[in-house]
Amino acid sequence: GENVEQHPSTLSVQEGDSAVIKCTYSDSASNYFPWYKQELGKRPQLIIDIRSNVGEKKDQRIAVTLNKTAKHFSLHITETQPEDSAVYFCAASSNSGYALNFGKGTSLLVTP
Amino acid sequence: DTAVSQTPKYLVTQMGNDKSIKCEQNLGHDTMYWYKQDSKKFLKIMFSYNNKELIINETVPNRFSPKSPDKAHLNLHINSLELGDSAVYFCASSPRGSYGYTFGSGTRLTVV
Numbered sequence: 001g002e003n004v005e006q007h008p009s010t011l012s013v014q015e016g017d018s019a020v021i022k023c024t025y026s027d028s029a030s031n032y033f034p035w036y037k038q039e040l041g042k043r044p045q046l047i048i049d050i051r052s053n054v055g056e057k058k059d060q061r062i063a064v065t066l067n068k069t070a071k072h073f074s075l076h077i078t079e080t081q082p083e084d085s086a087v088y089f090c091a092a093s094s095n096s097g098y099a100l101n102f103g104k105g106t107s108l109l110v111t112p
Numbered sequence: 113d114t115a116v117s118q119t120p121k122y123l124v125t126q127m128g129n130d131k132s133i134k135c136e137q138n139l140g141h142d143t144m145y146w147y148k149q150d151s152k153k154f155l156k157i158m159f160s161y162n163n164k165e166l167i168i169n170e171t172v173p174n175r176f177s178p179k180s181p182d183k184a185h186l187n188l189h190i191n192s193l194e195l196g197d198s199a200v201y202f203c204a205s206s207p208r209g210s211y212g213y214t215f216g217s218g219t220r221l222t223v224v
Contacts, residue, residue, distance in 0.1 A: 032210050036213075038153075042217075043202065043215040043216065043218055044155070044202070044213075044215050045215070046212070046213065046214075049211075089155060093210035094157075094168075094210065096167060096168060097209045097210060098143060098160045098162055098168055098209050098210065099157045099160045099168050099210060100157070100210050100213060101157065102154070102155040102156075104152070104153070105154070105155075107153075
């Protein structure tokens with residue numbers, strides 16, 4: 001199946017700094033790339049997504065960029081706050097169109 | 113109203129037992145999924161159903177059998193439980209295909 005690589009596995013930043021998480025995917029048929037945030041003991045929740053016909057999307061402090069040629073996409077969080085601390089997952093739609101394949105997650109810690 | 117609800121939330125059982133997890137969504141979505149999240153937080157697709165039809169059946173042991181009596185429900189039955197089955201199992205639904213997943217709150221299964 002689709003292989004989604006995510007880096008780094010852990011990321012520690014100071015409050016107010018920016019955080020960047022990067023993902024690559026292998027299937028050129030993938031056309032939808034969401035990002036999920038999972039707080040400890042909670043369900044993953046969609047924070048932003050991008051489709052293959054768009055290069056960049058922004059929602060307040062969060063932005064996602066997509067490079068289809070290179071098959072990579074990134075999550076950017078600016079002005080980080082302690083409540084941004086969580087595990088973040090990238091995902092790519094499968095070639096069947098009926099599932100998401102997830103990266104292995106990035107544990108983000110924002111220290112005050 | 114909970115959009116995607118799973119029961120039970122916690123399940124502790126002995127090796128060799130058979131157990132079921134239930135999932136219901138009230139969002140009117142067409143597609144439902146089961147994901148397994150292991151101790152390293154990796155989210156792996158197990159099954160995908162669209163309008164009660166099985167679409168994806170990843171390399172999951174035959175001891176796992178999903179059932180979708182209607183498009184609002186997707187249950188998971190597990191026979192002869194093994195220690196390695198211990199994980200959090202998430203149900204999810206989406207309007208169509210991969211887009212706009214909503215996850216349930218998860219079922220933490222512990223096999224002892």
